[in-house]
Amino acid sequence: xxxxxxxxATGAALAAMPAVAKPSPLDHIKAIHRSLVxxxxxxxxPANFARPGWDIMQxxxxxxxxxxxxxxxxxxxxxxxxxxxxxxxxxxxxDGMMAARDAALLRAAAIREMVARNAAHFELAFKPxxxxxxxxxxxxxxxxxxxxxxxxxxxxxxxxxxxxxxxRMAGPIHFKDNQLGDSATDKxxxxxxxxxMGHDWLALCNELGIVPDASHSSDDVFDxxxxxxxxxxxxxxxxxxxxxxxxxxxDDARMKTLADTGGVIQIxxxxxxxxxxxxxPEREKAQGAIYGKLRGLSDMSPADAKKALAEAGAAMKALxxxxxxxxxxxxxxxxxxxxxxxxVGPEHVGVGADWDGGGGVTGMEDCASNxxxxxxxxxxxxSEDDLKKIWSGNVLRVLQAAEDGRAKPAAPPVSGGGGx
Amino acid sequence: xxxxxxxxATGAALAAMPAVAKPSPLDHIKAIHRSLVxxxxxxxxPANFARPGWDIMQxxxxxxxxxxxxxxxxxxxxxxxxxxxxxxxxxxxxDGMMAARDAALLRAAAIREMVARNAAHFELAFKPxxxxxxxxxxxxxxxxxxxxxxxxxxxxxxxxxxxxxxxRMAGPIHFKDNQLGDSATDKxxxxxxxxxMGHDWLALCNELGIVPDASHSSDDVFDxxxxxxxxxxxxxxxxxxxxxxxxxxxDDARMKTLADTGGVIQIxxxxxxxxxxxxxPEREKAQGAIYGKLRGLSDMSPADAKKALAEAGAAMKALxxxxxxxxxxxxxxxxxxxxxxxxVGPEHVGVGADWDGGGGVTGMEDCASNxxxxxxxxxxxxSEDDLKKIWSGNVLRVLQAAEDGRAKPAAPPVSGGGGx
Numbered sequence: 001x002x003x004x005x006x007x008x009a010t011g012a013a014l015a016a017m018p019a020v021a022k023p024s025p026l027d028h029i030k031a032i033h034r035s036l037v038x039x040x041x042x043x044x045x046p047a048n049f050a051r052p053g054w055d056i057m058q059x060x061x062x063x064x065x066x067x068x069x070x071x072x073x074x075x076x077x078x079x080x081x082x083x084x085x086x087x088x089x090x091x092x093x094x095d096g097m098m099a100a101r102d103a104a105l106l107r108a109a110a111i112r113e114m115v116a117r118n119a120a121h122f123e124l125a126f127k128p129x130x131x132x133x134x135x136x137x138x139x140x141x142x143x144x145x146x147x148x149x150x151x152x153x154x155x156x157x158x159x160x161x162x163x164x165x166x167x168r169m170a171g172p173i174h175f176k177d178n179q180l181g182d183s184a185t186d187k188x189x190x191x192x193x194x195x196x197m198g199h200d201w202l203a204l205c206n207e208l209g210i211v212p213d214a215s216h217s218s219d220d221v222f223d224x225x226x227x228x229x230x231x232x233x234x235x236x237x238x239x240x241x242x243x244x245x246x247x248x249x250x251d252d253a254r255m256k257t258l259a260d261t262g263g264v265i266q267i268x269x270x271x272x273x274x275x276x277x278x279x280x281p282e283r284e285k286a287q288g289a290i291y292g293k294l295r296g297l298s299d300m301s302p303a304d305a306k307k308a309l310a311e312a313g314a315a316m317k318a319l320x321x322x323x324x325x326x327x328x329x330x331x332x333x334x335x336x337x338x339x340x341x342x343x344v345g346p347e348h349v350g351v352g353a354d355w356d357g358g359g360g361v362t363g364m365e366d367c368a369s370n371x372x373x374x375x376x377x378x379x380x381x382x383s384e385d386d387l388k389k390i391w392s393g394n395v396l397r398v399l400q401a402a403e404d405g406r407a408k409p410a411a412p413p414v415s416g417g418g419g420x
Numbered sequence: 421x422x423x424x425x426x427x428x429a430t431g432a433a434l435a436a437m438p439a440v441a442k443p444s445p446l447d448h449i450k451a452i453h454r455s456l457v458x459x460x461x462x463x464x465x466p467a468n469f470a471r472p473g474w475d476i477m478q479x480x481x482x483x484x485x486x487x488x489x490x491x492x493x494x495x496x497x498x499x500x501x502x503x504x505x506x507x508x509x510x511x512x513x514x515d516g517m518m519a520a521r522d523a524a525l526l527r528a529a530a531i532r533e534m535v536a537r538n539a540a541h542f543e544l545a546f547k548p549x550x551x552x553x554x555x556x557x558x559x560x561x562x563x564x565x566x567x568x569x570x571x572x573x574x575x576x577x578x579x580x581x582x583x584x585x586x587x588r589m590a591g592p593i594h595f596k597d598n599q600l601g602d603s604a605t606d607k608x609x610x611x612x613x614x615x616x617m618g619h620d621w622l623a624l625c626n627e628l629g630i631v632p633d634a635s636h637s638s639d640d641v642f643d644x645x646x647x648x649x650x651x652x653x654x655x656x657x658x659x660x661x662x663x664x665x666x667x668x669x670x671d672d673a674r675m676k677t678l679a680d681t682g683g684v685i686q687i688x689x690x691x692x693x694x695x696x697x698x699x700x701p702e703r704e705k706a707q708g709a710i711y712g713k714l715r716g717l718s719d720m721s722p723a724d725a726k727k728a729l730a731e732a733g734a735a736m737k738a739l740x741x742x743x744x745x746x747x748x749x750x751x752x753x754x755x756x757x758x759x760x761x762x763x764v765g766p767e768h769v770g771v772g773a774d775w776d777g778g779g780g781v782t783g784m785e786d787c788a789s790n791x792x793x794x795x796x797x798x799x800x801x802x803s804e805d806d807l808k809k810i811w812s813g814n815v816l817r818v819l820q821a822a823e824d825g826r827a828k829p830a831a832p833p834v835s836g837g838g839g840x
Binding site for chain 2: 094098101103105106109114116117157158160161164165
């Protein structure tokens with residue numbers, strides 16, 4: 001069996017091997033890729049844990065609305081990442097917030113249950129150094145993150161309990177403005193940035209040692225997070241506005257500020273954020289109906305769930321035929337990544353492909369294709385040292401900074417002065 | 421392998437078998453015992469889940485400070501019960517309450533992780549009918565309960581999230597008065613019963629379908645819970661004050677009220693509540709020091725934890741030699757149970773032995789001895805039908821009533837008018 005230890009041979013060492021054992025260029029690239037600890041900072045895979053009969057140890061497919069499982073993680077050389085406790089934005093009412101809290105705590109428990117169920121192949125990670133330790137055992141690395149802090153309701157201190165459960169990265173907002181601040185995709189600009197509770201939330205992230213994540217936040221929120229955070233922030237799954245002008249992407253000036261303050265942008269593979277797609281309300285409505293039918297999945301029998309997924313897959317195919325929509329390619333994805341790398345360098349760029357949350361491009365449909373990013377970056381001349389940073393070094397540096405800043409409210413910012 | 425199906429033979433059927441196959445009286449009793457679904461309503465076993473190297477699938481011993489594991493559950497014919505999310509009472513400060521919330525949510529997750537880790541042998545239960553369904557698969561039944569609702573802090577609505585995580589029984593209070601009401605073992609009588617938040621808590625238990633548990637509550641709280649609850653309440657681990665006058669036990673009049681309103685008392689096996697033990701502050705202090713050393717167990721290596729447990733075991737032996745203390749016997753335990761059965765009948769009595777929480781008497785040191793209760797009750801002339809009620813029928817009836825009363829705030833009390 002392949003083990004990490006045997007693969008630590010560098011390209012140079014491999015090149016020095018006798019010709020009879022010389023690997024093919026592709027094998028060589030894959031060997032380099034597998035020698036790296038590869039983390040994706042935004043995995044929405046926990047959304048699948050409640051699917052009846054769904055087992056992360058079984059191979060699924062993107063056609064099944066699934067992009068991450070153990071077999072494909074191994075195939076793609078994905079060692080793990082941040083598994084998201086994602087909660088859809090609901091009404092800003094006591095009932096809405098309570099329902100979100102229930103859902104988020106159940107989702108947090110579901111991540112721990114998945115790891116407990118598959119303890120031979122997955123392990124929970126909490127500290128930066130856990131990544132290498134777990135990878136050395138050839139297990140997959142499960143950090144936990146929050147996408148949308150709406151479940152905190154009006155009690156920001158509940159973030160402490162999520163930290164206790166293992167959360168080490170959190171974003172305040174999702175598609176719509178909420179009690180913490182403004183969303184990138186909501187034109188209301190309710191708070192002109194973070195709300196007062198949002199500022200408390202940010203201070204508490206710093207106090208606890210949680211990496212603040214500005215993906216999905218408005219530009220104002222981004223600015224206030226960079227300025228207000230005592231440690232570097234992350235964009236766990238975002239793109240470059242210079243490549244495609246979309247509110248979910250970040251402009252060059254802000255990306256430079258992010259880098260100047262020690263932060264990192266992890267490139268998203270969600271097609272509609274990567275390239276221009278014309279507005280198509282009919283398609284959107286029909287797609288909403290298809291996905292709506294999958295919402296009750298967790299209450300179905302395994303057989304019914306399988307049937308519902310097959311029907312949804314067929315409906316999506318029919319939809320693509322009826323309302324064709326341009327779809328981003330792997331090269332479009334790499335255009336965002338290479339732009340970011342050119343702008344801020346390999347110390348400030350990584351991968352957050354939004355698997356199981358909307359990610360996926362033609363040529364990179366799921367995490368089994370992760371190695372292609374490495375291949376393309378090697379072709380661009382990036383070194384193994386660069387690749388180490390891009391695939392996990394950067395996010396672990398940011399996590400270490402959060403950890404170092406923990407409960408030292410009076411300490412100076414870790415890097416660069418926070419942009420104030 | 422033994423299966424439940426084959427053991428459904430009744431005593432009468434066994435007696436009718438040809439003499440060659442006639443089982444011994446003890447085998448006969450054990451066969452009856454195993455044919456029952458046996459639930460204990462107060463298992464503190466989750467406290468052991470965080471012990472390094474501790475595995476519920478391995479056999480431990482009472483000398484190891486462990487009374488419940490899978491092998492002993494099978495041996496004792498214990499099918500499962502209510503696994504407690506127990507939180508020690510801490511200071512009634514924001515910090516104290518937040519720390520308790522973290523601990524309780526982690527404990528809740530730990531219960532689910534244990535089941536996920538051992539899914540072939542344990543299964544989570546939520547509804548009354550889950551017990552029989554899970555037992556039929558020869559798996560152990562894991563209901564969840566809360567012992568001490570202190571972790572709710574000042575936000576009673578957090579109980580909703582615990583319900584979402586699976587909690588179906590909850591007690592408001594532990595050793596000391598807290599924000600919800602007065603403790604049986606605290607002389608302060610801070611609230612003269614339930615606090616205003618305690619009344620809200622009770623109403624929310626009813627709304628959600630959580631069985632209110634008055635063990636550890638003061639008499640005033642008991643009275644207010646019986647009067648205020650729309651569905652029957654439980655004493656998940658208590659004894660009879662008529663047998664031994666201790667505040668953790670209940671007097672006959674209240675036990676009758678409990679029964680009249682459809683509730684149930686589950687008999688505790690904690691020695692100091694069963695018989696008179698003289699005050700011995702030196703012993704108590706020394707014992708506190710021994711248990712104090714075990715508090716850091718979860719942060720130790722497996723080897724250090726094993727050593728610490730062995731040392732604590734030896735220290736307890738030395739303590740027993742230095743300060744001998746009377747210890748209750750199995751007959752003392754049965755004296756409480758038989759008194760309750762005589763007073764309120766087999767529809768209102770069950771078993772909540774407080775395993776891993778202080779339970780255990782000479783002759784019944786852990787759950788492997790559970791069958792002895794059945795043997796003793798058969799000797800007293802109780803029928804299999806009575807045993808079915810005592811071992812799970814009663815608590816499942818109370819759980820069913822809570823479920824039936826769920827979200828019907830205007831409905832009349834299920835049984836007897838609530839004692840008002």
